[in-house]
Amino acid sequence: MKTMIRSSYRFVILVLFMASLSLNAQTPQQLFETGNSQYAQNNFEEAIKNYEKVLDSGYESAAVYYNLANANYKLNRIAPSVYNYEKALALKPNDKEIKNNLEFAQNMTIDAITPLPENTFKRWWNQLLHIFSLDGWAIVTVVCMLLFALSFIIYYFGKTTALKRGFFTTSFVALGLGLLSLALAFQAQSNxxxxxxxxxxxxxxxxxxxxxxxxxxxxxxxxGTKVRVLETEGDWQMIRLADGKEGWIPATDIKIL
Structure with missing residues (x-):
């Protein structure tokens, strides 16, 4: 009888404990809002803890990384600021506010690295490449090839000279654009x-x-300096800077984006 009472007592305690945990647990949205509230009160340390709890829960967004970067920036923490702005920018590449704040954070870094100069063609190619993502270029390729196929069919079965000439030109242009977008898709995939x-x-x-x-x-x-990781060997990683310099750095000294 006493054994049954002890077992029941333990069960009740366990249920109450689990209930307490569920009541105290906050959703990622609640943690994010709590962090925002603490940030507004200039309590940046606590805001950082809450934003990091959001990320630890498996949820991530440009807004979370952006606010986490802002909180670290307020505390003059260079590396976490740059890192989280970069993470935010990766999720929202065209956001001007993120780009501007990232630039401010990069201005706090010590290392002045001048990127290698690009020739006109390479600069034009990179500008074109960044118009769309990998998925975007894949979609453009499919659309162009469909347009090419449709235009060629209309040209082949067309009855008038004007119609055939117009759709032959359209199919030729669509094929050219399709091949170009295919090349850009492969380049984006390689990148x-x-x-x-x-x-x-x-x-x-x-x-x-x-x-x-x-x-x-x-x-x-x-x-705070951004590097490109080329190779890993044991506890070391080979890196390259924007100016072309290369070398080996302990893996513990960097954080992968």
Whole structure:
């Protein structure tokens, strides 16, 4: 009898404990709103904790990363500011406000890196490439090829010279645009596969010529600098800067975007 009473008591305690947890648990939206409220009260540390809880729950959005970056920026934390603005921009590439704030955060970094110059064709090609995403270029390719097929059928079965000439021109242009968009889609896909960037989180990181501490120092980077990750070997990662410099950095000194 006593055993049954103890078991019932434990069961009640467990149910009450679980109920307490469910009542105290906040949804990502509630955590986000709480963070916003704390941010408005200049309580940036607590705001950061709530925004990070939102991300830890598995939910992410440009707004969460953007507000998290803003809170870190207010505390002059360079690396987390740049990192989270970059994450926000990846989810909302054309947002001018995110771009502007990212630029402000990048101005706090120490390292002045001048990107390698691009020739006119490469600059034009990159501008064209960034008009659409990979999925966008895939859709454009399909539409152009469908237009080509339809125009060619109308041209082939057309009865008048004017009709045939018009749709022959349309099919030729559609085929050309389709091939161009296909090339851009492949380029976008290649860029996605090779695009692994990271932000330096260490206050000062020694970049080595080889992946070991005994190797020669190539150069030094500071927190907030964006690097491209080329290769991983053990606890080291090979990086490249926008100016073409390359070297090895401990994996603990950077955070992958």
């Amino acid at each position: 996605e596969k090779n695009k692994q960037f990271a932000i330096v989180f260490s206050a000062e990181a020694e970049i080595k010529s080889e992946p070991n501490l005994a190797s020669e120092e190539a150069f030094v980077l500071h927190e």
